[in-house]
Amino acid sequence: MSAPVNLYTKLAAGVPEHLLLVETEDLRPYECDGLSAYRQVPLLVALPETIEQVQHVLRTCNELRVPVVARGAGTGLSGGALPLAEGVLLSLAKFNRVLDIDPVNRTARVQPGVRNLAISQAVSDLGLYYAPDPSSQIACTIGGNVAENAGGVHCLKYGLTVHNIQSIELVTMTGERLTIGSQALDSAGFDLLALLTGSEGLLGVIVEVTVKLLPKPQVAQVVMAAFDRVDTAGAAVGRIIAEGIIPGGLEMMDQGCIQAAEDYLHAGYPTGAAAILLCELDGTAEEVAEQMEQVQALLRDAGATELRVSRNEQERLLFWAGRKAAFPAVGRLSPDYYCMDGTIPRKELPRVLNGIEALSQEFGLRVLNVFHAGDGNLHPLILFDANREGQLHAAEELGGRILELCVEVGGAITGEHGVGMEKINQMCVQFRREEIVQFHALKAAFDPHGLLNPGKAVPTLNRCAEYGAMRVSRGELRFPELERF
Amino acid sequence: MHDQDLSAALAEAVVDAAAAGRRLRIEGGGSKAFYGRQAEGEPLAVGAHRGIVSYEPTELVLTARAGTPLADIDAALAAQGQMLGFEPPGFGPGATLGGTVACGFSGPRRPYAGSARDFVLGVRLLNGRGENLRFGGEVMKNVAGYDVSRLQVGALGCLGVLLDVSLKVLPRPQAELTLVQDVTLAGAAIERLNRWAGQPLPLSASAWDDGRLYLRLSGAGSAVRAAATSLGGEVLAEDAAAAYWQGLREHTHAFFAGDAPLWRFSVTPAAAPLDLPGATLIEWGGAQRWWRGEAEPAALFALARAAGGHASRFRGGDRGGEVFQPLAPALAALHTGLKASFDPRGVFNPGRLYAGL
Numbered sequence: 001m002s003a004p005v006n007l008y009t010k011l012a013a014g015v016p017e018h019l020l021l022v023e024t025e026d027l028r029p030y031e032c033d034g035l036s037a038y039r040q041v042p043l044l045v046a047l048p049e050t051i052e053q054v055q056h057v058l059r060t061c062n063e064l065r066v067p068v069v070a071r072g073a074g075t076g077l078s079g080g081a082l083p084l085a086e087g088v089l090l091s092l093a094k095f096n097r098v099l100d101i102d103p104v105n106r107t108a109r110v111q112p113g114v115r116n117l118a119i120s121q122a123v124s125d126l127g128l129y130y131a132p133d134p135s136s137q138i139a140c141t142i143g144g145n146v147a148e149n150a151g152g153v154h155c156l157k158y159g160l161t162v163h164n165i166q167s168i169e170l171v172t173m174t175g176e177r178l179t180i181g182s183q184a185l186d187s188a189g190f191d192l193l194a195l196l197t198g199s200e201g202l203l204g205v206i207v208e209v210t211v212k213l214l215p216k217p218q219v220a221q222v223v224m225a226a227f228d229r230v231d232t233a234g235a236a237v238g239r240i241i242a243e244g245i246i247p248g249g250l251e252m253m254d255q256g257c258i259q260a261a262e263d264y265l266h267a268g269y270p271t272g273a274a275a276i277l278l279c280e281l282d283g284t285a286e287e288v289a290e291q292m293e294q295v296q297a298l299l300r301d302a303g304a305t306e307l308r309v310s311r312n313e314q315e316r317l318l319f320w321a322g323r324k325a326a327f328p329a330v331g332r333l334s335p336d337y338y339c340m341d342g343t344i345p346r347k348e349l350p351r352v353l354n355g356i357e358a359l360s361q362e363f364g365l366r367v368l369n370v371f372h373a374g375d376g377n378l379h380p381l382i383l384f385d386a387n388r389e390g391q392l393h394a395a396e397e398l399g400g401r402i403l404e405l406c407v408e409v410g411g412a413i414t415g416e417h418g419v420g421m422e423k424i425n426q427m428c429v430q431f432r433r434e435e436i437v438q439f440h441a442l443k444a445a446f447d448p449h450g451l452l453n454p455g456k457a458v459p460t461l462n463r464c465a466e467y468g469a470m471r472v473s474r475g476e477l478r479f480p481e482l483e484r485f
Numbered sequence: 486m487h488d489q490d491l492s493a494a495l496a497e498a499v500v501d502a503a504a505a506g507r508r509l510r511i512e513g514g515g516s517k518a519f520y521g522r523q524a525e526g527e528p529l530a531v532g533a534h535r536g537i538v539s540y541e542p543t544e545l546v547l548t549a550r551a552g553t554p555l556a557d558i559d560a561a562l563a564a565q566g567q568m569l570g571f572e573p574p575g576f577g578p579g580a581t582l583g584g585t586v587a588c589g590f591s592g593p594r595r596p597y598a599g600s601a602r603d604f605v606l607g608v609r610l611l612n613g614r615g616e617n618l619r620f621g622g623e624v625m626k627n628v629a630g631y632d633v634s635r636l637q638v639g640a641l642g643c644l645g646v647l648l649d650v651s652l653k654v655l656p657r658p659q660a661e662l663t664l665v666q667d668v669t670l671a672g673a674a675i676e677r678l679n680r681w682a683g684q685p686l687p688l689s690a691s692a693w694d695d696g697r698l699y700l701r702l703s704g705a706g707s708a709v710r711a712a713a714t715s716l717g718g719e720v721l722a723e724d725a726a727a728a729y730w731q732g733l734r735e736h737t738h739a740f741f742a743g744d745a746p747l748w749r750f751s752v753t754p755a756a757a758p759l760d761l762p763g764a765t766l767i768e769w770g771g772a773q774r775w776w777r778g779e780a781e782p783a784a785l786f787a788l789a790r791a792a793g794g795h796a797s798r799f800r801g802g803d804r805g806g807e808v809f810q811p812l813a814p815a816l817a818a819l820h821t822g823l824k825a826s827f828d829p830r831g832v833f834n835p836g837r838l839y840a841g842l
Contacts (some may be wrong), residue, residue, distance in 0.1 A: 412628075430630070
């Protein structure tokens with residue numbers, strides 16, 4: 001046991017000992033999240049079963065000034081749940097119950113360790129569902145979804161996590177329990193629910209979530225359109241939206257991804273195309289039928305070389321299967337791949353794709369692209385081999401350069417995966433010194449000693465200075481007043 | 486008035502005020518001066534900081550300076566067949582984008598399309614040090630840094646001076662239709678509204694008022710017609726329907742006339758009718774309820790809390806007392822801490838939201 005006796009004893013005063021892990025072999029499974037390039041065994045893992053135990057852990061750690069990293073299912077892709085060697089890893093895995101379903105008010109009160117998909121399954125018989133559907137929805141949990149403001153393929157029409165939750169129960173670093181939000185559509189005072197959503201575990205620990213439920217659409221139908229140029233496909237997306245249609249899902253895949261997905265799944269994708277669009281319309285039967293006619297006409301007019309409309313539910317799922325399996329399909333092409341998460345104004349797509357292609361050649365690594373085209377969220381997949389000297393490092397640097405390109409065209413370094421550990425340097429490109437100082441001040445209002453998930457999401461000024469010294473951005477040295485070391 | 490960027494002059498005014506220990510009362514078009522507690526301080530006029538900075542209809546994104554009249558934004562959007570999805574009230578011709586966002590006002594479409602905060606993508610603001618800060622952006626998805634943009638919505642300017650705001654906008658529905666049904670009891674109306682909200686119907690507004698239930702349907706023409714047939718009721722003529730929702734949104738409807746304080750109750754949608762004397766107007770599928778009258782604020786706050794939400798004195802009454810539902814002590818302490826992190830010298834809108842904030 002390497003945890004200090006004092007910490008262990010004090011934690012054990014409020015948490016049963018079998019819920020405190022200290023042996024290295026017990027700690028090992030917690031050393032990383034979905035971004036396995038970063039690994040660190042924590043000092044101790046606490047697996048509380050009650051909110052009182054969570055309060056006890058946080059209160060104790062606050063007194064002893066021990067940092068705490070909260071963890072849900074560990075599916076995050078930005079290293080947000082990476083433990084600290086000198087810190088406690090607080091797993092919410094045991095909070096896995098649906099507490100209450102209110103079909104009349106269309107809400108579900110759930111513990112943070114409930115899986116995203118399990119919520120929709122629990123309310124399916126009522127004709128309801130929970131809209132945000134990150135691709136990891138089979139495994140990821142709602143607490144982590146709130147902490148990351150998770151998205152999915154239906155965001156343009158149905159919003160992100162922040163648009164689909166009503167309240168949370170939060171425990172602060174001092175062990176205080178707060179209700180944020182209400183059972184109404186808004187609440188008194190500052191909109192802390194919006195602030196906490198996507199705060200990456202730096203402001204508090206979520207111990208309960210009340211989500212909004214939506215009626216399941218009567219019908220969904222998807223049209224697949226092939227294009228011989230990527231920019232034509234991008235322009236077609238703009239045409240659909242300009243026509244006043246907000247599709248339930250609107251996805252684009254580039255040639256490399258189409259080929260990989262087709263080889264893997266045989267969904268019938270046109271492998272000769274430069275890009276395909278998958279456009280899903282949902283709603284009432286009348287609405288879908290009417291808009292499907294319009295969309296097909298628009299796509300044809302916008303230069304689609306081939307159109308295929310799903311004729312039944314089985315075919316709709318098949319069209320989506322290729323897209324949803326894009327990551328494992330790409331995984332067959334390469335020993336390792338690295339998934340990026342930038343957002344851009346959609347009109348900048350051709351410029352960004354050209355830029356990515358140039359970077360791909362510069363670094364000698366292949367990049368494939370899947371794109372939530374409706375909302376401008378690009379997921380470039382960088383192929384590499386971690387066993388080859390220097391390739392992981394090159395992949396990370398290439399990824400960083402892609403994100404900086406997204407910032408340059410007016411976009412953002414992360415649309416739905418979060419900053420975590422992974423994009424901490426790019427935060428220095430996205431934000432200026434005063435903005436980062438403001439972020440730190442805001443955190444201090446919740447966590448004065450900086451003990452919740454320190455080192456993630458918001459870089460220190462010194463870190464930005466170091467990064468700035470490596471890269472001179474936009475012709476000027478950032479943070480020039482800080483010393484370099 | 487012409488478009489101009491007054492960021493630098495406004496920043497200077499903030500720096501001067503902070504240095505001299507003066508306090509500022511932020512003013513846009515003055516259309517919402519009635520709202521909130523009486524703020525202290527000298528006026529800081531932001532109405533001349535105006536103009537649409539960018540608007541990309543196919544990206545569904547608009548960015549405008551805080552002083553831009555809401556009417557200008559509505560007109561620019563209408564010219565492209567688009568609209569603000571949260572259908573904000575103006576409460577007067579001077580209404581600006583900044584004031585609308587600072588108050589966090591949303592109109593009849595709110596329960597079905599989203600609130601003001603749901604449509605905010607990014608802001609530029611001056612904090613209490615006069616620093617010009619940008620948060621969020623002009624893209625639909627952005628999780629870099631804390632969501633300071635949405636935190637400003639409804640903060641009544643207590644955390645900073647909004648300089649510009651980026652919003653997601655929506656296409657106008659292809660068809661719209663309003664139905665009226667006779668429903669005598671509030672409880673029956675609430676029951677119907679919540680039952681329908683659980684079904685995939687193209688509802689876009691609802692109100693119950695004096696025994697009549699108003700339902701607006703929006704979307705593809707065929708979907709609206711099909712839903713109208715299945716829901717039933719009298720179809721309101723197009724201009725009468727537009728006038729009804731406009732009157733509801735802008736509080737020019739007869740219910741809102743008079744001098745008695747106007748209270749807003751934001752409650753669980755299916756909460757039973759509130760135990761209040763006289764008439765209540767119900768909106769937002771049951772989630773927003775209006776009442777006019779004199780009553781002990783503490784009793785009304787308790788009533789709202791029991792119904793899962795909160796109450797606020799929207800217009801009238803004693804603006805020196807509490808206007809908004811009091812916060813639990815730990816939450817109030819967080820508010821004080823957050824305020825200090827943005828505005829350490831307490832320059833902006835002191836007391837507008839809560840006494841001492």
